[in-house]
Amino acid sequence: MLDPFLLWLESTAFSTWVRESTSIFAFPIILAVHTIGLGLLAGLNAALDLRLLGFAARIPVVEFRRFLPVMWLGLSLNVISGIALLIAYPTKALTNPVFYLKLGLIAVALSILRMVRRRALTEGAMPDTLKKLALASLVCWAGAIAAGRLLAYTYRRLMVDF
Amino acid sequence: MGAFQAWLVQTLASVDLVEGFMRTRWGWPAMESVHFMGLTLLFGSIAAWDLRLLGVAKRVPIAAFHRLVPFAVLGFAINASSGSMFLMTEPDQYIYNRAFHFKLMFLALAGFNVLVFYLTIFRRVRALGPGAPEPHLARISGGVSLICWIGVIICGRLITFYRPDLCGAAVGFLADCIIR
Numbered sequence: 001m002l003d004p005f006l007l008w009l010e011s012t013a014f015s016t017w018v019r020e021s022t023s024i025f026a027f028p029i030i031l032a033v034h035t036i037g038l039g040l041l042a043g044l045n046a047a048l049d050l051r052l053l054g055f056a057a058r059i060p061v062v063e064f065r066r067f068l069p070v071m072w073l074g075l076s077l078n079v080i081s082g083i084a085l086l087i088a089y090p091t092k093a094l095t096n097p098v099f100y101l102k103l104g105l106i107a108v109a110l111s112i113l114r115m116v117r118r119r120a121l122t123e124g125a126m127p128d129t130l131k132k133l134a135l136a137s138l139v140c141w142a143g144a145i146a147a148g149r150l151l152a153y154t155y156r157r158l159m160v161d162f
Numbered sequence: 163m164g165a166f167q168a169w170l171v172q173t174l175a176s177v178d179l180v181e182g183f184m185r186t187r188w189g190w191p192a193m194e195s196v197h198f199m200g201l202t203l204l205f206g207s208i209a210a211w212d213l214r215l216l217g218v219a220k221r222v223p224i225a226a227f228h229r230l231v232p233f234a235v236l237g238f239a240i241n242a243s244s245g246s247m248f249l250m251t252e253p254d255q256y257i258y259n260r261a262f263h264f265k266l267m268f269l270a271l272a273g274f275n276v277l278v279f280y281l282t283i284f285r286r287v288r289a290l291g292p293g294a295p296e297p298h299l300a301r302i303s304g305g306v307s308l309i310c311w312i313g314v315i316i317c318g319r320l321i322t323f324y325r326p327d328l329c330g331a332a333v334g335f336l337a338d339c340i341i342r
Binding site for chain 1: 188191194195198199201202203204205206207209210213218219221222223225226227229230233311312315316318319320323
């Protein structure tokens, strides 16, 4: 049902370029950018989670809002690079349940970040539920990372007619 | 250099500590996942620290941020261990890999930067109160560190595109790579 769309997407110039170009700026650098975005977003979020769990307690939690712009930069890098990678191999991702698991975990992690931002980074409140949210955030990011890495090993179809 | 690389490959290949596990169906993918989680922990904690050295969240004393450094060390330990497992399982894929050479170079630079930081200005920086201007050397250290770790990530990600069998086994070390 999805196949005609996937076939069309795979035949577009951009998809073909990302997939087949021998330039280092095609697939390899897009993948590297995706990893840097991961480090910025999930990495700084992990530092924030560790603070919420009670480590580095002398840093006021609200001060982590200074890192939000860098985290949004990481998110932007990964939305853009992620879409480029998806256009390169749409069948590979969209026919693999693990890809949807990865997206779901990222969605949960981002909504936790939104809640934390509202409660702790803006209002300065520190209810106990924040610790649970921090733990859940760490678990979600770890799960998203594992799911992302396993995409390379769990796909059933690489391309529509391959 | 060629003889040294050959010896290194042979020596690493002779270690049979992890190969059995790494060659199981999910051994290698599982360790890759661990390696990326370690990357996230290491890069996230070190980025927060480096950004503070560069002047972000100025109202917090630098000493308070230093409590994040142990997590960077933990991330590094996770990645040195998982990285060694890849290296011991497929030594020639790394020892003759140009991207891996550059990754090691950035790692060495990052290490040197840390060493210089602790030997020169750490004591002075730790004593700074909230809002105090960071010494130039602290800013430089933070900037160099960020660049080095981004370099490590890029080169690490590129390893798979520079597998030595694609460009001939006679690939030399760094010097040759730059000339090419």
